[in-house]
Amino acid sequence: MVYVVLLAMVAAFLALRLYSVLGKRTGHEQQPLARAAEERPAAVAVPRTIDVAADVREPQNRNIEPKAEAGLRAIISGESGFDVAQFLQGAQAAYRMTLEAFWQGDEGTIAQLAQPDVAHAFGEAIAARREAGETLENRLISIERATIADAVLDGREARIVVRFDADIAAVTRDAEGQVIAGSLTDAVETHDLWTFSRTLKSRDPNWKLADTDEA
Template identity: 65%
Template sequence: MSLYVVILFAAIAAFLALRLYSVLGKRTGHEQPLPRPAEERVGAPQMPRTIDMPAEVRDTGPRALESGAEGGLRALVAADPSFDVGQFVEGAKSAYRMILEAFWKGDRETLEWLVDAEVRDSFIAAIDAREAAGETLDNRLISIERATVSDIALDGRVARITVRFDADIAAVTRDKDGNVIAGSLSDAVQTHDAWTFSRTLGSGDPNWKLSDTDEV
């Protein structure tokens, strides 16, 4: 078999494996994650750690991790060696888009499995108020200019990761007759958000959920 064929088969196998991973940072092989549209990177298999081996902070590129989060990352990797912060950030960007679009469209079902109960209730209350007023949102996420992990914290087995997003959003509010009452689709607005995603390490659910939102 030629080297070219071997490389081709390896690339096909890597692509198939790629589609099996969940959107945020977890690689397991036996869990059944919810379907996500994000393309993700597959890292090298994790070698067993000895008890005296320090937790590894992987090379994540210049923009994936802010310096203040490095200590939290070491603690998280020590607790969950399969965590990959670069993969997490890519998944967080996909989740950011999906959650915003679900909220704008009033898609309660999608919000149900992307956010935790407190955030979901807040979003749904806003959707209910909007619908009661007969208003609709015609918003578009133009681009995510930056997404970086600003904080990582462990509370027992619960991990919380805060991601700062700088994005351009075109926002329009329409009344019940479809008339524009606020915003413009031709003039994007810069937004700066800090979203916190949470997950219980070692649980059967590999997915991270949005647990807090803030503007920065």
């Protein structure tokens, strides 16, 4: 009988200890099930709802300028599968690949990423560089920000302008390998406006570079 009483006392003690630990809120636990209004704390649900809504909206506002919103809505209406976040990821990848291809003189890669007239302009610049005997040793250090600056839908032809704010280390060498411009130790801030185009609902899912300009 004494043994049973001791076990009951130990169980009660452990229960109190568990309650003292698990009953405290740490800020990471799940919310309890909804209770009646008179039992529910008054100021808990509303602040959490506001916080969550702000977290969802903030990335969209940060990456889309107001001027582009109407055009993006039209593009989404024209092709429901269009995703802004995926487009921006692809645009940044295309920005990096196009720059690296241009620096290396890789006209084949540029032809896959850009519209024919843009690829031709890149090709002329590459040819002029080769004729001068110059080579580039450029590196894209980082893309600090990619923002959709404008968007237009004309029939099925969609055009989206992306502003890239990036840091680039650039060096130009002459035919003898001597540095004639730039430095690999000092990155230069660049601000570019690149326009990507695509025919909505076409079999080709890829957006092509249609224009480049300085921001």
